[in-house]
Amino acid sequence: MPAAPTAAAPMNVFDPTALAQRRQRALVLGPETFLLDRVAEDLLDRLGAVKRRFGNAADLGTPTRVLRDALAASGMVETYKAFGPAERADVDVVTDPEILPFAPASLELVVSALALQSVNDLPGALAxxxxxxxxxxxxxxxxxxxxxxNELREAFAIAESDTLGGISPRVAPFVDLRDLGGLLQRAGLALPVTDVDRVVVRYGDPLALLHDLRRMGAANPLADRRRAPLLKKTLVRLFEVYAERFADPDGRLRATFEIVWISGWAPHESQQKPLRPGSAKTRLADALRVPEGKLPGEG
Known part of the structure; x- marks a missing residue:
């Protein structure tokens, strides 16, 4: 009798060793936090709109203490633990982002800032x-x-094609906003909400952008990345293409960071639920105060 099929393991898009090395290098260089500071401030505003104090809260993977300190000052949470990678000395619990050490039904709040984009199995983490x-x-x-x-991805593709005759993965394939609502529902979260905030940062040259990415711990961590050092001719062509395609009139270069936001609730009987089909008590025409018409072909 043939064996039953098993579920395919998630493909490792990101190299865990490379991720750890890049985060460690960022700590040594001194983290660049302008983007993280913005996300943490926005997260605090969004949480404040809930108008509720949470009991047991967990921060999953936020790269620095910025969110922890902001939440502590806000009074929105009673107890708080930071879960993150081993190279960070200030986490309460060292955590593999693919295997979370949370006990069932133990948390009232989970927050995360600029961390989930590098999880190989995002559906599994959400579940x-x-x-x-x-x-x-x-x-x-x-x-x-x-x-x-997107600008860096396009410029790298052209530069490598022109100088090497082919392209290699250079920028991570981040999740698309259109997929996130379905992922939240598949994980069993109710009232899912997703939206996006696009931040355009301007640089004097692409090298300044690459330096910032290193200090964010965001240099190329892809499992199938090209392992050979970047050639000088490719780097020169990268700078040319970036300046040709993504420069503003004053000569400064654009770099877009897209922040996707997700929220969802563990189901509870107090939450709003959609009405059953056919349960409406008022006709749409009456609500709109217009005559009720008939579709073409109806008697």
């Missing part, structure tokens, strides 16, 4: 978060989305 949330618990996260660094 684990859902299991960890108590009924009416909230997940709120902002991370890099599919439109991030």
């Amino acid at each position: 684990q978060i859902r299991r960890a949330l108590r009924p009416d618990g909230l997940l709120l996260a902002g991370f890099l989305g599919g439109g991030t660094l």
Whole structure:
């Protein structure tokens, strides 16, 4: 009798060793936090709109203490633990982002800023978060989305094609906003909401952008990246293409960071639910105060 088929393991898009090395290098260089500061401030505003104080809260992978300190000052949470990689000395619990150490129904709030974009199995991580949330618990996260660094991706593709005769993966394939609502629902989260914030940063030259990416720990961590050093001729052509295609009239160069936001709640009986089909008590025509017409072909 043939063996039953098994579910395919998620493809490793990101190299965990490379991710750890890049985060460690960012700490040594001194982190560049302008984008993280913006996301943390926005997350705090969004959480404040909920108008509720949460009990047991967890921060999943946020690269620095910025979110932890902001939440502590806000008074929105009672207890708080930071879960993150081993190279960070200030986390409460060292965590593999693919295998989360959350006990079932143990958390009222999970937040994350600029971390989930490098998880190989995002659907799996969302499902684990859902299991960890108590009924009416909230997940709120902002991370890099599919439109991030489109300019750099295009410039690299042209530069490598012109100088090497082919292209290699240079910029991560970030998740698309259109997919996130379905992922939240598949994970079992209720009232899912997704939206996007596009941040355009301007640089004097592409090298300044590459330096910032290193200090963000965001240099190329892809598993199938080209392992050979970047050739000088490719770098020169990259600079040319970037300046030709993505320069503003004053000569400064654009770099787009797309922040996608997700929120979802562990189901609870108090939450709003859609009406059953056919349960409406008022006709649409009456609500709009217009005559009810007939479709073509109807008697």
